[in-house]
Amino acid sequence: MNAFQQYFFDLAQEYPKWNFIFFYDPVQADRVLSGLWMTVKLSVVCVILSVLIGLIGAWLQGAKSQLLRSFVQGYIQFFRNTPPLIQLLFFYFALGQFTPTYSPDGWLEVPIISNVGWAIISLSFFAGAFNVEIFRAGIEAIPESTQEAAEALGMSRSQNFVYVVLPLAFRVSLPALNNNLVNLVKTTTQALAIAVPELLYQMVSIYNDYSTAQNACMVILFIVYILLVGVLVLAMNSWERATRIPGYGH
Amino acid sequence: MSEQPLVSIRNVHKSFGSLEVLKGVSLDVKKGEVICIIGPSGSGKSTLIRCINALNTIDSGSIKVEGMEVHDPNLDKLELRKKVGMVFQQYNLFPHKTALENIMMAPLKVLKQPKDEVEERARQLIKRVNLEGKENGYPGELSGGQQQRVAIARSLAMNPDVMLFDEVTAALDPETVKEVLTTIKDLAEGGMTCILVTHEMGFAREIADHIYFTDRGVIVEHGPPSTFFSQAKDPRTREFLSQIL
Numbered sequence: 284m285n286a287f288q289q290y291f292f293d294l295a296q297e298y299p300k301w302n303f304i305f306f307y308d309p310v311q312a313d314r315v316l317s318g319l320w321m322t323v324k325l326s327v328v329c330v331i332l333s334v335l336i337g338l339i340g341a342w343l344q345g346a347k348s349q350l351l352r353s354f355v356q357g358y359i360q361f362f363r364n365t366p367p368l369i370q371l372l373f374f375y376f377a378l379g380q381f382t383p384t385y386s387p388d389g390w391l392e393v394p395i396i397s398n399v400g401w402a403i404i405s406l407s408f409f410a411g412a413f414n415v416e417i418f419r420a421g422i423e424a425i426p427e428s429t430q431e432a433a434e435a436l437g438m439s440r441s442q443n444f445v446y447v448v449l450p451l452a453f454r455v456s457l458p459a460l461n462n463n464l465v466n467l468v469k470t471t472t473q474a475l476a477i478a479v480p481e482l483l484y485q486m487v488s489i490y491n492d493y494s495t496a497q498n499a500c501m502v503i504l505f506i507v508y509i510l511l512v513g514v515l516v517l518a519m520n521s522w523e524r525a526t527r528i529p530g531y532g533h
Numbered sequence: 534m535s536e537q538p539l540v541s542i543r544n545v546h547k548s549f550g551s552l553e554v555l556k557g558v559s560l561d562v563k564k565g566e567v568i569c570i571i572g573p574s575g576s577g578k579s580t581l582i583r584c585i586n587a588l589n590t591i592d593s594g595s596i597k598v599e600g601m602e603v604h605d606p607n608l609d610k611l612e613l614r615k616k617v618g619m620v621f622q623q624y625n626l627f628p629h630k631t632a633l634e635n636i637m638m639a640p641l642k643v644l645k646q647p648k649d650e651v652e653e654r655a656r657q658l659i660k661r662v663n664l665e666g667k668e669n670g671y672p673g674e675l676s677g678g679q680q681q682r683v684a685i686a687r688s689l690a691m692n693p694d695v696m697l698f699d700e701v702t703a704a705l706d707p708e709t710v711k712e713v714l715t716t717i718k719d720l721a722e723g724g725m726t727c728i729l730v731t732h733e734m735g736f737a738r739e740i741a742d743h744i745y746f747t748d749r750g751v752i753v754e755h756g757p758p759s760t761f762f763s764q765a766k767d768p769r770t771r772e773f774l775s776q777i778l
């Protein structure tokens with residue numbers, strides 16, 4: 284045991300309520316690290332997918348087809364007005380029954396979408412619904428006349444969207460997007476309910492095995508999420524600064 | 534042998550809801566010609582020129598640009614917009630692009646021309662509208678007059694056959710109006726076909742080959758500036774001119 288491990292080992296001996304077991308027991312340390320890694324993966328993938336869903340949804344909301352627009356509206360209402368925990372359970376337990384399975388070894392039947400897969404799908408659609416609304420508000424802030432100028436230059440609706448509307452709307456949307464993505468990262472903890480081995484899941488498992496580690500686990504959870512969200516907010520803020528247009532919008 | 538007009542407008546009607554804004558407008562513009570449309574506010578001038586590049590639809594009648602029927606539902610809008618450039622009262626530049634990028638955008642994205650070629654032409658256009666040194670300025674950093682000249686250059690970058698100007702100096706300070714008018718005058722003298730909606734009577738008299746006066750959706754009177762200003766016959770034209778001149 285090195286000095287660091289020794290320190291926390293002694294601490295746990297002296298104050299049994301403060302058992303930072305993962306700081307001296309390599310097995311527990313691995314559980315924390317793998318949980319942290321899963322949380323980071325889940326967050327990054329869901330952030331990217333939810334932003335894509337938001338963009339596609341906002342584009343479809345401007346579609347000619349009333350059917351498409353109603354479909355997007357229905358999607359938003361469903362995901363915005365129901366709790367994400369229920370969505371997760373529904374996706375995993377209800378839809379999970381109907382997904383095909385495959386057999387990697389000829390014995391076991393494994394569903395093609397794992398619980399991690401369902402968590403990604405469910406959380407991305409959850410945050411995506413808010414992102415559609417956020418981008419739509421940004422798009423509505425772009426003057427019709429700017430788009431008309433693009434149209435008069437021969438740009439198609441999709442060129443107009445990609446080169447004119449979106450870059451401007453994105454800047455307008457960044458503060459609101461920032462908030463929603465922070466929420467998303469925090470909501471990934473709910474994947475615990477379908478046994479996705481993310482950080483909270485691992486921490487709960489640890490203190491179920493070693494009840495003296497409960498306080499220590501809570502402290503670490505708070506610190507890790509403060510740091511994770513902090514990194515995200517810093518990145519978003521510097522992005523906001525980097526995309527600021529000289530002389531535009533104050 | 535009569536020359537085929539570049540733009541030919543025949544008996545165009547257009548309503549917004551129950552409000553009939555154009556009540557049978559006809560006019561022809563030949564290649565190289567400069568025409569000015571004047572008239573009181575709300576008489577349908579903007580609506581008319583917006584119909585020429587299909588930003589507005591029409592209810593009946595016909596508009597042809599180089600023989601292309603503008604309001605044919607099967608029209609390839611891109612073909613039309615390559616031929617017709619438009620400059621707006623509020624400039625409507627892309628605020629997230631520099632002056633140079635504004636000019637390059639459509640040739641790059643719409644015509645898919647090679648970048649170095651487009652950039653070279655954009656730099657020439659910047660020179661042509663007297664904005665050397667402002668290539669990398671964003672619209673928010675330019676004065677109104679400078680923005681409007683970028684907008685003109687942006688339209689020219691598509692090599693249009695006809696340019697539409699809708700009160701392009703109406704939002705400018707009196708000092709900057711002149712720099713924009715000079716740009717348009719150079720353009721007109723260079724042989725560009727221009728259709729201008731304007732309140733600048735002195736300018737219209739100077740550059741127009743033909744002046745049209747519209748009131749409540751009809752062309753009340755038209756003629757070359759030499760006769761239009763001095764020998765207007767219709768009382769509505771005379772009243773309008775007396776208020777403005």
Ligand SMILES: Nc1ncnc2c1ncn2[C@@H]1O[C@H](COP(=O)(O)OP(=O)(O)OP(=O)(O)O)[C@@H](O)[C@H]1O
Pocket residue numbers: 549554572573574575576577578579580581
């Ligand atoms: N998109 C629209 N929807 C409804 N009404 C419209 C629309 N565009 C214009 N109008 C109406 O049509 C009439 C003519 O408008 P237009 O803009 O063509 O006039 P104008 O001659 O250009 O006036 P101004 O000199 O003030 O620019 C006005 O009464 C206006 O309110």
Ligand SMILES: [Mg+2]
Pocket residue numbers: 578579580699700
């Ligand atoms: Mg007008």
